[in-house]
Amino acid sequence: MPQHDEIGSSETSATRHAPDELLTVGEMSRRTGVAPSALRFYEELGLIASHRTGGNQRRYPRHMLRRVSLIAVAKRLGIPLSDVQSAFENVPLDSTPSHDDWQRASRRWKRQLEERRLGIERLEQELTGCIGCGCLSMKACGLLNPDDALGDDGAGPRRLDASA
Numbered sequence: 686m687p688q689h690d691e692i693g694s695s696e697t698s699a700t701r702h703a704p705d706e707l708l709t710v711g712e713m714s715r716r717t718g719v720a721p722s723a724l725r726f727y728e729e730l731g732l733i734a735s736h737r738t739g740g741n742q743r744r745y746p747r748h749m750l751r752r753v754s755l756i757a758v759a760k761r762l763g764i765p766l767s768d769v770q771s772a773f774e775n776v777p778l779d780s781t782p783s784h785d786d787w788q789r790a791s792r793r794w795k796r797q798l799e800e801r802r803l804g805i806e807r808l809e810q811e812l813t814g815c816i817g818c819g820c821l822s823m824k825a826c827g828l829l830n831p832d833d834a835l836g837d838d839g840a841g842p843r844r845l846d847a848s849a
């Protein structure tokens with residue numbers, strides 16, 4: 686099976702870089718379209734990692750291109766960073782991930798997206814019913830009080846109690 690280059694890359698084989706190449710913050714930002722401040726933020730969250738030069742400048746291993754590009758795509762699709770974090774959980778940060786590492790992450794992410802899709806479908810059905818109903822009943826309305834979850838906290842107006 687042909688090996689694909691990093692996501693977001695438009696390099697030809699003539700310009701392909703070594704896998705252990707290190708990218709500056711500016712290069713990473715330019716290649717992925719992600720602002721340097723966002724790169725720092727993703728690093729603080731542990732989604733990506735960098736090396737430091739003797740002058741304390743960040744250098745990103747080339748394999749971080751894929752991570753950053755996937756984060757950017759997830760952000761565009763409104764997928765929370767916590768989901769991305771979970772999908773990347775077993776993908777190594779300190780070495781170039783293998784094809785299998787990414788395959789496992791892909792399967793995990795696909796399951797999460799499927800769960801999210803089903804949740805949105807359920808919400809859509811309930812919302813459609815509620816717009817037609819309008820009762821806003823804390824007892825009967827699945828949208829306001831799914832599975833009477835607030836009933837587990839005891840009787841009475843639980844939301845009002847909580848805000849008091």
Ligand code: FES
Binds near residue numbers: 815818819822
């Ligand atoms: S508003 Fe009546 S069931 Fe939700």
